[in-house]
Amino acid sequence: MMTIAQLYQHYIKSRLIATDTRNIIPGSIFFALKGEKFNANAFAADAIAAGASLAVVDEDKYARDDRYILVADVLETLQDLARHHRHQLHIPVIGITGTNGKTTTKELLYAVLSQRYETFATKGNLNNHIGVPLSLLAIDERIEVAVIEMGANHQHEIAFLAEIAAPTHGLITNVGKAHLEGFGSFEGVKKAKGELYDYLKANHGVLFLQGDNQHLIEMERQRKVDKVVRYGFSDSNAVIGKLERANPFLQITWHLQQGVSHTVDTKLTGSYNTENILAAVAVGNFLGLADDEINRGINSYTPTNNRSQITKTSANTVIADYYNANASSMAAALANIAFIDAEQKAIILGDMFEMGDESFVEHQKLVEMACTIPAGRIIFVGKAFSEHKRDAAEFYETTDLAIQALRERPIMDSTVLLKASRGMAFEKLMEHL
Structure with a gap:
């Protein structure tokens, strides 16, 4: 079995690593990683055909010739190779x-x-x-x-x-x-x-x-x-x-x-x-x-990827911050919109995921905090937020229902905070703001 030091000698020839056959550059070393729903061992031959110099696999039946490196665990080998490289x-x-x-x-x-x-x-x-x-x-x-x-x-x-x-x-x-x-x-x-x-x-x-x-x-x-x-x-x-x-x-x-x-x-x-x-x-x-x-x-530095990213639409200035969300980042975003100097404001928040047993209380705290901020519209989207309805705000269980509400009553000439966990698909709201 090839050692990490020997594999490293192959790596430094091209310094190219691939884990997806769609991204093979000639000379790459392909690592056939496994997941719950995929086994890249099955694509090792495709990687070689696409120009990979070697394919690292951990199942015997996919090691066809000396271009295939059989190891006990592909992921551990990738990690060990990275560790070895770091020390150089x-x-x-x-x-x-x-x-x-x-x-x-x-x-x-x-x-x-x-x-x-x-x-x-x-x-x-x-x-x-x-x-x-x-x-x-x-x-x-x-x-x-x-x-x-x-x-x-x-x-x-x-x-x-x-x-x-x-x-x-x-x-x-x-x-x-x-x-x-x-x-x-x-x-x-x-x-x-x-x-x-x-x-x-x-x-x-x-x-x-x-x-x-x-x-x-x-x-x-x-x-x-x-x-x-x-x-x-x-x-x-x-x-x-x-x-x-x-x-x-x-x-x-x-x-x-x-x-x-x-x-x-x-x-x-x-x-x-x-x-x-x-x-x-x-x-x-x-x-x-x-x-x-x-x-x-x-x-x-200009932020991208919907992390505190400001987008000026034809109708509003949108603070797009819906790449991810948790209790502390939500509270910080609300504190920021309260601090911003803008004539008109709107707040649209979507559910936070992976909050465990604290989900109910944390969503409740954010509803209470948001409702203290002077804003023309305060909108909450998602089932977790909808458990805490207040007269001072609008609540919609899904993003599609929120879109319908924005179509019926558009937000105009406002600075809009748009924040939610990624799974709420808040990018769909952008074309309605």
Whole structure:
């Protein structure tokens, strides 16, 4: 059986990995992964026919000749290959996790660090037990710094991903009530995310800490990481920032302790993104970027993929934030729409998924919070929200029923918050706003 070191010699010839026969580039190594509803072993021959140099399989009957590498487990082999490759890289690797904001923070870091360094960052949402190995194997010898996003929905997942990615630096954006079915409780979320701190502590890494977040402060105190760089809003932090304006794009000021103050205009909405911006400032400054390089990077970043993305339609300004949702991100989005300076506002919220036993209470809290915000229309969509009907708002059990209501009574000349879990398919509402 081929060793990981031998397989690595094949990998460095092309540095191309494929897990889908539709994306084969000649010379790729194809990994025949399995899932609940698919077995890519059956497509190994198709991968070879499409130009793959090797196909890694874990079932005897698909290993036809010496172009097929038979292993005990394809996924474990992919992870082991990524781990081996990571240890050949002698560059800073920044690991990011958190309940909310990790993708935006990752992209801000990429925008900032790219001003000086050849930078790699996780593409899209490849942040799990498959995505992290694929991300690492996409890093070549040109890269000077890497930003790796790590997601989790159960205990020990961050510890496993950190062991593969081996971050030299890391940060947790925040901890909140998400994936409670997998984590069990908010304390379970803190324990799982804190596995990144555990890794940094054990390996003498550098931690970037939001120094005004009491949950993160407590988590760090429990571990006493050797090197901590604090950012936030109070004077005790190394990087100190302030939100100056949000109408709806953010303008912030920031400075180092005893340093000159800088003002930065961004293309981001959401007051909660201020601390994500400050994280990028802190990392950029620590890695030696000049102040103007940091500001240029922040100013250049434009959000996509319906994460705090502002879309101007013919009728309204829509804050499209329906890629995902949980209790803490919903509350932050409502606080932001309340803060925004706009003549007319509308709020449309959809159900949150994976909330477990806390679903009823958390949806109720959000209804109560939303109904305190002055807005022309407040609309809740989904069965979970519909359990908490109030006269001050509209409730529809499905997205299609909400669409019908918008057709009958269009929202016009408003700043509209559109937020829900991905499964609510809120993109269908856009053409009616």
